[in-house]
Amino acid sequence: MTPVDGPVDLHSDAAAQAHDIAVARKDILRIATAGSVDDGKSTLIGRLLYDSKAVFEDQYEAVERASKGDYVDLALLTDGLRAEREQGITIDVAYRYFSTPRRTFILADTPGHVQYTRNMVTGASTADLAIVLVDARKGMLEQSRRHAFLASLLRVPHLVVAVNKMDLVDWSETTYEAIRDEFTAFAAKLSIPDLTVVPISALNGDNVVTRSENTPWYEGPSLLHHLEHVHVASDRNLVDARFPVQYVIRPQSDAHHDYRGYAGRVASGVLRTGDEVQVLPSGLTTTIAGIDGPRGPVDEAFPPMSVTVRLTDDLDVSRGDLICRPANAPRATQDLDAMVCWMADEPLRPRQRLAIKHTTRSVRAMVKDVVYRLDVNTLHRDQEAGDLGLNDIGRVMLRTTQPLFVDDYARNRATGRFILVDEATNATVGAGMLVAP
Known part of the structure; x- marks a missing residue:
């Protein structure tokens, strides 16, 4: 099998050598995609896979046969994974891999529906960059705000807003600028250090890999060019050993x-x-x-x-x-103050007993208090809430049976996060991010 024609030939000697160098240097970008249902997320992922030569000829021919209409439906390249989930396989976040000579990418395809907030948290928890898709015809929706807030909460250093389906609004600069300004204003309330907005058409490939002639008013890079050149090495904490x-x-x-x-x-x-x-x-x-x-x-x-x-x-x-290091040790504590995303049908309540897995250390814990529940659409804090339901996010106080060695999540994502486990079923029921005391 050989990849279909496209701009990148990973099977050439030079490209293979560059790919090996990128992997050796750990030049890997972890991406989480997010967006409301039907915003074109699957089509964008299919376009990136196709244009980066991660699609083999037989895969492309199968998609070509299954496509309806006059165009090849690249969204079908990811439909197999969605079908697997519908059949009961318990992989909520689908990971896809592709490479260019400059960088290797790990892409977490997270579901867009509101009831799968927990899956967005799972996919974005290790991401260097998040792509939030917005339908140019609809503008910012509640899910757009929700995903931007989750990216901020999870301290994803870089956020890209891909304004998709620009071809359906006649490549209107006014429409693009309205969405860009609204999203920028919302992001100003959050901890988003790097925001980039790109007008694209995932279906036709405009501004996805190469700059499009349909947007002469857009002066920024194409999406893939930005993904290849965004600087992530300095995002890693190289101070605290x-x-x-x-x-x-x-x-x-x-x-x-x-x-x-x-x-x-x-x-x-x-x-x-x-x-x-x-x-x-x-x-x-x-x-x-x-x-x-x-x-x-x-x-x-x-x-x-x-x-x-x-x-x-x-x-x-x-x-x-x-x-x-002796002079730079983490904080040893049994009292945890954290933002928790709850992932179980049974609510999280005070006095509840759970297991905590933090780095490689596992301890038992009890919920001391649910301080407030957060509305991720309005950022309102409901301090009267006594519990957290499925997909809720809130501030929770926990007490562990043994000390954990922690840093604040804002300083160190690796030692500032943990998962909550139901001891009876061994199921992961929550994810937590430690906040400054």
């Missing part, structure tokens, strides 16, 4: 009987051989004897690298412990 231990490696072979390493993923900061570090919860300090990557020793480790850290001293370190 945080290394949650996932697994202790002790080979049983005679050749490596003295080896003891602590495997995990660097959540933030930079670790180097020779650095003085502290292990929590014991509080003991030591130095890093070496860092082993998948292909051998490395001099330093930074997010999102998965490595094994060896320490100079033989300390008692196990899963759930955290390695950090």
Whole structure:
């Protein structure tokens, strides 16, 4: 199978080499898409997959046969995943992957319906950039505001508003500017550091990969050009060294009987051989004897690298412990103040007991109080609400049985978030983001 014709040939030697370099440099952009039903999200994703050569000939021919009318319905490229969900498969967020010579993309396709707010939270929790689609004919809807607020709440650093179906409003500059100004005014109330608005037609590909002649009044880049060039390296926290231990490696072979390493993923900061570090919860300090990557020793480790850290001293370190710098340690606390998105049919109520999974550490907890429930459309805080229902978001106080080592979510997304688990069913029932006390 070979990809269909398009602007990027990932199977050429030069493109393959560039792709390998991008992956090696971790030049990966995680994208979450959002938008109301029928705003053209599936068509946009199909267009990006098609124009970036992530569609094989047999896939394209199948879509061509299934399309109705005079055009190829690229939305059908993602319909298979939606059909799988309708058949009962429990994958709520569909992930698609595509690459250009400059960057590799992981795209989380989140459902647009209001009742699937929890799925938007799941998809955007690890995103570097969120794309909110707006139908040019309808303008901003409640779902547009809802998704922009969720992107802000989840501290997604970059937000792109794609004003779609511009061809159906005759490429009206006035219509585009009205939507842009309204969205900009709403975003000013939120914590959105970087907002970009692009007029597109996902069906025809205008301003998706290349600039369109239909919008001579638009001076910005195409959508894919923006995705390729948006700067995300500085979004990562490289100041606060945080290394949650996932697994202790002790080979049983005679050749490596003295080896003891602590495997995990660097959540933030930079670790180097020779650095003085502290292990929590014991509080003991030591130095890093070496860092082993998948292909051998490395001099330093930074997010999102998965490595094994060896320490100079033989300390008692196990899963759930955290390695950090002595002078820059996270806050150890049993009292959590967090914004929680509730994902279960049974409401969240005070005195309820749950399990909390934070980084690699799991503890039990009790709900102390539901401070308020937030209306994500008006940003109104209902302080009279005594519980959180399905898809509700609110501020909740929790008390854990053991200390957790946390940072505020605004400072560190990795150590500032957690999930709530029902101990009886082991189902994930909530997602939380810690706020400053």
